[in-house]
Amino acid sequence: xxxxxxxxxEISVVEKEDVTLDCVYETRDTTxxxxxxxxxxxxxxxxxxxxxxxxxQNEISGRYSWNFQKSTSSFNFTITASQVVDSAVYFxxxxxxxxxxxxxxxxxxxxSGTRLQVQP
Amino acid sequence: KAGVTQTPRYLIKxxxxxxxxxxxxxxxxxxxxxYQQTPGQGLQFLFEYFSETQRNKGNFxxxxxxxxxxxxxxxxxxxxxxxxxxxxxxxxxxxxxxGGIETQYFGPGTRLLVL
Numbered sequence: 001x002x003x004x005x006x007x008x009x010e011i012s013v014v015e016k017e018d019v020t021l022d023c024v025y026e027t028r029d030t031t032x033x034x035x036x037x038x039x040x041x042x043x044x045x046x047x048x049x050x051x052x053x054x055x056x057q058n059e060i061s062g063r064y065s066w067n068f069q070k071s072t073s074s075f076n077f078t079i080t081a082s083q084v085v086d087s088a089v090y091f092x093x094x095x096x097x098x099x100x101x102x103x104x105x106x107x108x109x110x111x112s113g114t115r116l117q118v119q120p
Numbered sequence: 121k122a123g124v125t126q127t128p129r130y131l132i133k134x135x136x137x138x139x140x141x142x143x144x145x146x147x148x149x150x151x152x153x154x155y156q157q158t159p160g161q162g163l164q165f166l167f168e169y170f171s172e173t174q175r176n177k178g179n180f181x182x183x184x185x186x187x188x189x190x191x192x193x194x195x196x197x198x199x200x201x202x203x204x205x206x207x208x209x210x211x212x213x214x215x216x217x218x219g220g221i222e223t224q225y226f227g228p229g230t231r232l233l234v235l
Contacts, residue, residue, distance in 0.1 A: 033221045035223070035224075037226070042228065043208055043210075043228055043229045043231070044226055044227065044228040044229060045210060045212075045226035046226075047223055047224075047225055047226075050223050052221075091163065093163075095221050097221055107153065107165040107168060107176055107178065108153075108155075108163075108165065108212075108224060109165075110162060110163040111162075112162050113162065113163075
């Protein structure tokens with residue numbers, strides 16, 4: 001069965017520090033997708049990035065970067081020069097594609113989340 | 121383009137009552153999924169609807185049900201409410217054009233409190 005582990009429950013940093021949020025996943029499938037979502041206090045999950053299992057290229061978007069390593073089943077997220085507005089709970093999620101199933105198993109399996117607090 | 125909308129945003133019910141939550145997906149999105157978020161269990165998948173059919177279901181009791189209308193809007197219903205049903209219920213929509221995995225975009229959620 002699929003599983004996502006975010007071992008860091010809470011991280012506190014001071015503004016402008018770099019911070020890395022860890023994500024380790026388990027899956028038996030060769031085709032899967034990984035996601036990161038941000039949940040601010042308002043509650044809505046905001047999509048940040050999606051990566052499929054065949055694309056191990058790292059990605060950078062502004063102050064955000066993602067490191068995908070299939071060899072260690074990890075999909076880590078780094079925020080460079082953190083800001084107070086980055087304070088939120090961040091979730092890593094996995095979605096598998098099972099071509100043998102009619103449903104395709106598109107449901108997201110979420111990690112437990114990492115609460116990031118950026119102090120001014 | 122407007123995002124996913126959910127109504128109501130907040131709801132207070134008592135044990136034994138039933139509740140219906142509504143979700144309007146992003147225009148053009150045909151798949152709607154529902155998730156429950158609680159401090160103890162985290163984010164858990166409830167079910168997914170596509171073309172008015174339930175395509176996938178999580179591990180929840182039969183008290184939790186849903187449906188999807190021809191305009192892709194979806195409702196979920198919880199009957200005989202229990203205290204443990206207090207949670208944030210999140211709806212997500214996705215395109216699902218080619219039958220693969222599309223990004224799910226979430227609404228603001230409905231906070232349900234059961235007293």
